Amino acid sequence: MAQKKLGREIKLMKGNEALAESAIRAGMHAYFGYPITPQSEILEYLTEQIPSRHGLVLQAESEVAAINMIYGAAGAGARVMTSSSSPGISLMQEGLSYIAAAELPCVVVNVSRGGPGLGTIQPSQGDYFQATKGGGHGDYHLIVLAPASVQEMSDFIFDGFRLAEKYRNPVMILSDGALGQMMEKVELQEEWSLPYTENPWATTGKPASRERNIITSLHIEVELMQEINHRLLAKYEQMKEVEVRFEEYMTNDAEILLSGFGLCARICQKAVDLARAKGIKAGLLRPITLFPFPKKQFAQLGKQVKVILDVEMNAGQMIEDVRLAVNGTCPVEFLGRMGGVIPSPEEVLAKVEAMAESLFTVESGG
Amino acid sequence: MTTEFSTSEIDLVETKENYECVYEKPDTLTDIRFHYCPGCGHGTAHRVLMEVISELGIQEQTIGVAPVGCSVFAYQYMNIDMQEAAHGRASAVATGIKRVLPDKYVFSYQGDGDLAAIGTGETIHTINRGENILILFINNAIYGMTGGQMSPTSLANQVTSTSPYGRDVSFCGNPLKITDLIAHIPGAYYVSRHAVNTAGNVRKLKKAIKLSFEYQKLKKGTCFIEVVSNCPSGWKLSPRDSMQWIEENLFPIYPLGDIKVPTTNI
The missing domain is CATH 3.40.50.920 (Rossmann fold)
Structure with missing residues (x-):
């Protein structure tokens, strides 16, 4: 990282671009995503910026592939993010269930649009149930942050990574097409201001000094599965105690x-x-x-x-x-x-x- | 477990010290017993793969991805860091790992339902990006774990629990030769088809796996190895008859050998 560290800056930016810029500043290691309106500016901004800065951006062949790349990279201990809009977020639900079950940190941005079905590309809040009640199969929750300005589109990336890593849980930023597309003044946070966490559970290659690390959501024994369900519930209860905003x-x-x-x-x-x-x-x-x-x-x-x-x-x-x-x-x-x-x-x-x-x-x- | 069996095990332990050890379980396999059915090729494929990792001394640098299917528990047996992927998504998960840990060795281990049905898209695009990973594809022409249903690689007229009158190709399509298909993709560097039905074939597979890790080190692109295997339980055959069935029925459709090899030596 030879480049100069960017300090706080005030800019006029689109919500999607402010969010993407903040992801780079927050030290995101990798982004995997697929184009969909009205959030494609995130992928476009990252593919334009990242080659001359830091991190990795890869356009996946589908939202299904993207969320599973997130699973793999998060499991390897990287700070990772994906983004999409409503129909694409539906495709990610299976992966999100696995990620929540395997207790992996990541940020998922939903710049939502009207539905059901292919719906419209105009803004909507129709994904509230999907975002807050789990969305995929099984008992789990995402932490869901709802920005109301371009400033918060930017700030919540930092909050999102911090919460995801604190709880080893996926965080969703539930935005909408209007917030993604509109331009406002935004004060960008300082680059590299979010410290990395230690991830001793990550699959980075097993040294002789420790047991192997396994990232899985499979627990055939019912008692063990129930124990894990209780562990997840306890985590959600703790979030309810201390993370309400x-x-x-x-x-x-x-x-x-x-x-x-x-x-x-x-x-x-x-x-x-x-x-x-x-x-x-x-x-x-x-x-x-x-x-x-x-x-x-x-x-x-x-x-x-x-x-x-x-x-x-x-x-x-x-x-x-x-x-x-x-x-x-x-x-x-x-x-x-x-x-x-x-x-x-x-x-x-x-x-x-x-x-x-x-x-x-x-x-x-x- | 019978008393007789336990006794013979004790005998073995007692007499072990008097012998020179010429063949043993590699340190890259755990002590957990395989859950595989008697005669199943998965055990051999696991062992060969882990022998190579042990012999190359890359246990600390290798991360594996297990699929959904009979080998869903592969991570219990392989003594390395591993991730268990959703059905069909192993190569996408492997992509995620490899992209953030580009200097580590990454492989996915997948069956025919996982790789050639539900995960076809991920398989093709992973290879099209030329991800520097090994995809080890175990093709036994059936869904083993769910109880012997028809898979994309099941043969014409093959009787399975979802093709009880035999696979009608006019209705269900022909067996998908996905290995031949992906060999056309520029990102595929080394594509080879093997088997574990004889000692000779096991040795050839081991050589191919070793080669694929060497190519991975050089970041040459995706290495894809198909293992034509058996499923005695799913095929309703004895282990011995299943070996014969491989030779008589699978090899004509899935012939062994290299399908794509690098034109230049490394």
Whole structure:
């Protein structure tokens, strides 16, 4: 690594490119991926940059091959990443299940688009269930980070590698086509600022001094398999204790709570401002980690607010977790847009106003 | 295990000191007993591969990839660092390992269902990239682990549990000669077909494996060795009859010998 270490820099960049640049700065050893809209800029940026910098980028013949190359390279102890968009992420689910089972660290970026099927190339949040509930077969979870800006597309790469290596668990960055394509100011982190971890479990060739290392997810004996299931569960419980991240906006005196992740959180924040200008006590709770989910924060605010409006770019997925968290303490309503349609702050405001109206009517009527 | 068998084992141990050891298990195999059926070629193929790794002194530099199939537990027997891949993905996993550890030796060990059916795409593209790995392909013309189903390399009219009236090639296609197919790919450096049915053939296989690791050291491209093997349980034959079946039925379709060899000497 003869090149000069790049310091913090402020640039105007596309979300996909900021993410790719950050992966290089985070000391990613290898990237394996396959082109798909709207995330191909990640692969393009890396194939352009890496030859004159550091790391390795390889275009695989499919997302299936890419995720299995990730398995192999992660198992060999490398810091690795792949990226794709919804249909491609579906193809990676088998591999992700194996990676989670074999407890290998890696970062997987989903710049998601509308579905089901081939769907549309426009932004969507329709992969929430797939991302947060496991996605492939068997009992497992990914750690899921949901960026809401180009800045976070950049920063979450560092957080992603750190969490993946801390827990030996795949981390998904669940973004969308809008965040991937839009340009914003971003402060890039310092190159090589993320230290490498020791990986004594990695298959790097067995010296005489240790037993052989085996990367596998196969456990035929039921008791052993159950023991491993318990070990994975304990890991997920620990994540729920210490890794939950969220953002609150004007929730102190809020009567109407908006909930949304990623792009919807930004739209909701604007809607809160508009509602406040009209004298409506609105607030926002934005989950940053979708798994582990900020359940406690929703439970607390559920007791404080009169109603929650959950806003998503899908048919209603995170709303199930919001409802589980508040456990009936307040009603949870939904505003959803699908097919690549992005809700506007005014649209959210109109719904908030209608909800405020009906609250007021109920109160005065009572 | 019978008492008789245990006793003979003890006798062997007791008398061992009086003899000069001329042949023993290589240090690259663990003490775990193979789970393979009596007469199965996997045990011999495992042993030959690990003998080569021992003799070349590359145990510390070699990482293997096990497939899904009968050899799914290969990592239990091979005393080296290993990864167990998803079905068909062994060569993609091997690619991932080799790309981040380019100076180590990497091999995948795969059966005909794994390599020539579900993993055909990965096989072809791994070789097309000329990955510097060894792909050891055990072809026994059947899915052994799942109980004897038809595989892509099953012969015309071969009776299996999913072709109970014999493989109808007009309906299921012909046996796929994937080794001949991949030999056309520029990334394939050395392609050779072998067997473990006779001592002579075992020796030839060993030589081919040794050669492939030498080529790997020189980063020449993908080495691909097919081992035409048997599956007495899947074929419903005795081990001895299965050996005869290989010669009479498999060799005419999958003839032994080099298919692609380097034009220049190393």
